Each structure stands twice: as structure tokens, then as C-alpha cells.
Amino acid sequence: MTEISTKPTREIIPPLTSSDPREWKSTGVQDPRVFMALVSCYVIAIILEMVLLAIHSFAGDKEIITLMVSCLGITTFCMTHFLITRKHTFSSITMALSLSCIAVYGLLVNHAFLGSTIWMLFISPIVIFSMGLKWGLPVMIAILVVACLSIFNVTNSVAGVYNVLGRIREIFAFGGSIALSSAAYYIWEQTYDRMRLLTDQLENQAGCDPLTGLANRRLMYQQMERERSRALRTNQPYTILIADLDHFKLINDTYGHPGGDAALVMISNLFNRHLRRKDFIARWGGEEFLIMLGSTKSKDAKDVAERIRTVLSKTPVKYGEHSFTVTVSVGIHTTDMQTTLEQEIALADECLYQAKMRGRNQTVSSQTPPPQDAIPTAV
Numbered sequence: 001m002t003e004i005s006t007k008p009t010r011e012i013i014p015p016l017t018s019s020d021p022r023e024w025k026s027t028g029v030q031d032p033r034v035f036m037a038l039v040s041c042y043v044i045a046i047i048l049e050m051v052l053l054a055i056h057s058f059a060g061d062k063e064i065i066t067l068m069v070s071c072l073g074i075t076t077f078c079m080t081h082f083l084i085t086r087k088h089t090f091s092s093i094t095m096a097l098s099l100s101c102i103a104v105y106g107l108l109v110n111h112a113f114l115g116s117t118i119w120m121l122f123i124s125p126i127v128i129f130s131m132g133l134k135w136g137l138p139v140m141i142a143i144l145v146v147a148c149l150s151i152f153n154v155t156n157s158v159a160g161v162y163n164v165l166g167r168i169r170e171i172f173a174f175g176g177s178i179a180l181s182s183a184a185y186y187i188w189e190q191t192y193d194r195m196r197l198l199t200d201q202l203e204n205q206a207g208c209d210p211l212t213g214l215a216n217r218r219l220m221y222q223q224m225e226r227e228r229s230r231a232l233r234t235n236q237p238y239t240i241l242i243a244d245l246d247h248f249k250l251i252n253d254t255y256g257h258p259g260g261d262a263a264l265v266m267i268s269n270l271f272n273r274h275l276r277r278k279d280f281i282a283r284w285g286g287e288e289f290l291i292m293l294g295s296t297k298s299k300d301a302k303d304v305a306e307r308i309r310t311v312l313s314k315t316p317v318k319y320g321e322h323s324f325t326v327t328v329s330v331g332i333h334t335t336d337m338q339t340t341l342e343q344e345i346a347l348a349d350e351c352l353y354q355a356k357m358r359g360r361n362q363t364v365s366s367q368t369p370p371p372q373d374a375i376p377t378a379v
């Protein structure tokens with residue numbers, strides 16, 4: 001008996017919006033909640049810096065005031081960049097690196113800037129979550145090495161107040177924040193990947209026809225809407241084919257419902273094999289398929305439909321010891337970008353009806369001139 005595969009025969013494209021920081025680099029932050037969370041981080045950093053600035057202004061320490069004003073300027077610049085582009089990688093890395101430099105500078109040059117390395121504890125999560133473990137961890141280790149060299153080379157009066165144990169403690173805390181951030185990132189990545197896999201599986205199941213593994217109507221509408229926006233943007237027309245198997249009731253009556261199912265699976269796989277990966281195909285109804293050919297003009301679409309029709313009529317369906325052929329009628333409509341998607345589907349359906357009326361096992365396009373005998377002759 002023909003083996004019935006219930007595996008999806010083609011990859012279902014997941015929605016574009018993502019909460020995965022690994023994708024923000026190219027798409028920018030799409031999720032409004034994540035966007036607001038990141039903006040809040042910048043606002044909190046600005047408030048903290050303003051409070052520190054106010055305290056040091058009160059104390060009248062000019063050098064620290066200059067450092068705090070620099071921090072404030074950098075954070076404001078990074079937040080503005082993020083608000084405009086919605087991409088946070090550049091902003092967070094700029095902020096993390098420049099604040100590290102200021103912290104190290106404060107430690108080395110300004111002896112009163114005690115505890116500046118404490119601020120570096122915030123830098124590890126920002127860098128690791130922005131760049132990922134692959135790049136973030138080496139960057140953080142490099143910053144840690146610089147911090148070690150700096151903190152143990154302090155020759156000014158800080159050295160007196162800041163004993164060796166204190167320095168070791170600060171470096172240990174900084175190293176600990178790197179280790180903790182890396183572990184948190186790793187756990188998050190594993191959990192996110194697992195969740196993403198499960199979500200994709202659920203989405204696939206919700207959008208798939210269980211028998212053939214093709215997209216169902218719901219998913220097909222989403223894919224068609226996406227292709228339609230692309231076509232309107234690029235001004236490249238797409239074509240809709242509606243293919244309906246001929247006399248399928250007879251096949252069910254002759255070979256039973258399982259025989260009909262085997263034919264549907266074999267035909268779906270055949271359609272898939274003869275279409276490009278960028279074309280969309282769905283099981284539109286019982287023995288009806290809707291195919292959307294992206295960037296395809298009427299003439300080329302007609303060739304594709306003819307090729308599918310011919311191949312199908314020559315390929316026998318094997319079911320147990322039975323072997324039989326199935327034919328298909330196809331309605332074709334190429335968009336003129338003026339009508340709605342529903343109207344275009346209706347026009348392709350009208351062509352399918354014409355193909356059935358003209359005797360089945362044929363293709364009819366809305367651009368095909370009607371047969372000679374249908375044109376009334378002038379008297």
C-alpha cells in the first residue's frame with residue numbers, strides 16, 4: 001500500500017515579529033513590551049546618573065562632575081539612537097564600552113572615584129545579552145583583564161585606602177557578574193530555543209492539513225497576504241491557480257476512502273515537487289488545491305499549470321495492488337493589482353468552473369480567449 005506521509009512537505013514560514021535578541025540585530029525590536037522594557041532601562045540609567053551628578057555637584061568635585069556629564073551624554077545619545085532605529089545592539093555596546101572606559105579612567109586618574117568598578121557589574125549583562133555568548137564573553141573577559149591590570153596598578157592615593165583585599169573583592173565581584181550573566185544567557189538561550197521549537201510545531205500543526213501536510217486555508221491566507229504586499233511593493237505580479245481533481249467521487253467509490261486519501265497524498269507531493277520553494281500551495285478543500293506562484297506572469301503560470309496537469313495525468317497512483325491515474329482541472333488568474341485577494345480567488349474559481357464545463361483535464365486562464373464556438377458571430 002502507498003505509504004501515507006503526514007509530515008509537512010514544506011517548511012511553514014514563522015511570523016516575522018520576534019522577541020529573540022539574536023534577531024533584533026536585523027529586524028529591530030518589534031515587540032512593544034520588550035521595546036518599553038529597554039527604554040525603561042535607559043531612563044533608569046539616566047535618572048541614576050542625574051542623581052549622582054546632583055550629589056557630586058553638591059560636593060563640588062569638578063572631575064567627577066565632568067565624568068557624570070559624559071555618562072549622561074553617552075546614555076542620552078544611545079537612548080536616542082535606539083528610539084530612532086529600534087535596534088539596540090549598537091546603543092547597548094556603545095554604552096557598555098564607554099561606561100567601562102569611564103569607570104577605568106575614574107579608577108586610574110581620579111583617586112576619589114572609589115568604587116567605580118561597581119558600575120561595571122551592570123556592564124556584563126548588557127554586553128552578553130546584546131552580543132550573545134560567542135562574542136560577548138570574550139569582550140567581557142578582555143574588559144576584566146583591563147580592569148585587573150588597572151586596579152592592581154593604582155599608584156595614587158587610592159592604593160592607600162583601597163587595600164589588596166578590597167581590590168580582589170571588586171575583581172571577584174566583576175568576574176562573578178560575568179559568570180552569572182553568561183549562565184543566565186545560556187539558560188535563557190536553551191529555554192528560548194526549546195519554546196521556539198514547540199511554538200513552531202504548534203504553529204505548523206495549526207496551519208497544516210493533517211493528511212497532506214500542506215498549508216490549510218488559514219495559513220494560506222496569511223502567506224497570500226504577505227506575497228500580495230511584496231508584489232505590490234515590487235510591482236511583480238503573482239498568479240493564483242485553483243486545481244480540482246476530476247471525478248474524485250468515482251475514485252473514492254472505486255477504491256474506498258483510504259484509496260482516495262492515498263491519491264491525495266501522492267498528488268500533494270507531486271505538486272510540491274514541481275513547484276519552486278517560493279511558491280505557496282494549500283489544500284483548499286476536499287480535493288481542491290490552491291497554488292500561488294510568486295512573481296509569475298500569466299504566460300509562465302499557464303506553462304506551470306499545464307506541466308502539472310500533464311505530469312499528473314501520466315503518473316499512476318499506486319494503492320495496494322491497484323494503479324490508477326487521476327486528472328486535474330485548473331483555473332488560473334494573474335493579478336492586475338487592482339482587485340482584492342478574494343476577488344482574485346473568485347476569478348480563478350470561475351476559470352476552474354470553465355475548465356470543468358469544457359470537459360475537465362484542462363487549464364483555463366482568465367487571460368485565455370474563450371473558445372471559438374463561444375464567440376457569437378456577426379450576422
Ligand SMILES: Nc1nc2c(ncn2[C@@H]2O[C@H](COP(=O)(O)OP(=O)(O)OP(=O)(O)O)[C@@H](O)[C@H]2O)c(=O)[nH]1
Nearest residue numbers: 244245246247248249250252257258260261286287
Ligand atoms: N478520500 C477522500 N475523499 C475526499 C476527501 N475530501 C473530499 N473527498 C471526496 O471528494 C469527492 C468530491 O466530489 P465532487 O465534489 O462531486 O467532485 P468530483 O467527483 O471530483 O467531480 P468534479 O469535481 O466535478 O470533477 C467527494 O466524494 C468527497 O467525499 C478526503 O479528505 N479524502
